[in-house]
Amino acid sequence: xxxxxxxxxxxxxxxxxxxxxxxxxxxxxxxxxxxxxxxxxxxxxxxxxxxxxxxxxxxxxxxxxxxxxxxxxxxxxxxxxxxxxxxxxxxxxxxxxxxxxxxxxxxxxxxxxxxxxxxxxxxxxxxxxxxxxxxxxxxxxxxxxxxxxxxxxxxxxxxxxxxxxxxxxxxxxxxxxxxxxxxxxxxxxxxxxxxxxxxxxxxxxxxxxxxxxxxxxxxxxxxxxxxxxxxxxxxxxxxxxxxxxxxxxxxxxxxxxxxxxxxxxxxxxxxxxxxxx
Ligand SMILES: [Zn+2]
Numbered sequence: 107x108x109x110x111x112x113x114x115x116x117x118x119x120x121x122x123x124x125x126x127x128x129x130x131x132x133x134x135x136x137x138x139x140x141x142x143x144x145x146x147x148x149x150x151x152x153x154x155x156x157x158x159x160x161x162x163x164x165x166x167x168x169x170x171x172x173x174x175x176x177x178x179x180x181x182x183x184x185x186x187x188x189x190x191x192x193x194x195x196x197x198x199x200x201x202x203x204x205x206x207x208x209x210x211x212x213x214x215x216x217x218x219x220x221x222x223x224x225x226x227x228x229x230x231x232x233x234x235x236x237x238x239x240x241x242x243x244x245x246x247x248x249x250x251x252x253x254x255x256x257x258x259x260x261x262x263x264x265x266x267x268x269x270x271x272x273x274x275x276x277x278x279x280x281x282x283x284x285x286x287x288x289x290x291x292x293x294x295x296x297x298x299x300x301x302x303x304x305x306x307x308x309x310x311x312x313x314x315x316x317x318x319x320x321x322x323x324x325x326x327x328x329x330x331x332x333x334x335x336x337x338x339x340x341x342x343x344x345x346x347x348x349x350x351x352x353x354x355x356x357x358x359x360x361x362x363x364x365x366x367x368x369x370x371x372x373x374x375x376x377x378x379x380x381x382x383x
Pocket of ligand 1: 224226227314360361
């Protein structure tokens with residue numbers, strides 16, 4: 107896990123939450139479903155990781171570089187779906203603890219939808235012994251994503267441990283009746299979002315389309331974690347424009363400051379993001 111951890115440890119600075127009063131588990135109603143945000147930790151992105159520092163000009167307002175590590179659970183009909191699993195339990199990952207705080211056990215999860223295979227998203231799939239933590243879950247990963255990481259030791263440990271539970275999906279796949287995938291390639295070659303729809307409400311789970319708050323005000327701001335920064339930028343601009351046009355739509359991001367769920371609106375320049383209560 108070392109190589110992936112090196113990349114992700116820059117992404118998440120382990121500093122104290124800006125507001126310790128904020129909950130680490132927040133529950134919402136989306137149509138007929140329950141959507142639960144679980145926060146692993148909060149932090150700030152170092153300016154040294156911004157690859158186009160000129161884009162920051164005028165955008166370094168308070169909290170500009172705040173971020174989080176989140177994962178989400180959707181209760182939809184009989185399914186309990188987990189979106190990403192955070193860091194390895196041996197490296198600061200809190201998935202088991204947060205699930206417990208939400209009244210859930212790893213064995214309750216029957217579907218896991220993975221946005222991409224960076225260590226801060228798949229590390230929590232394994233227990234301390236490197237075995238599957240989620241023994242009852244089918245795990246969905248984009249075909250392109252698994253292909254890209256198959257020679258990476260850490261990603262391969264997950265693919266190997268879950269080999270009897272994994273489904274590799276193609277673009278715009280139906281994951282369950284409640285969830286569809288959407289290709290958001292760029293951050294990684296198979297980076298995928300997920301669209302949840304229920305009773306006139308929608309959530310777009312956007313994975314790592316953004317890493318810091320200022321990217322809403324100026325989507326041009328780019329970070330060094332993107333495997334293909336140009337493609338990641340194009341994807342970010344397209345998807346933010348699309349969701350900002352849609353009504354009754356929330357976005358959820360793994361690195362949006364907790365709870366990581368909120369609404370996006372077009373502003374004069376860029377967008378404003380309003381967190382869910
Ligand atoms: Zn990430």
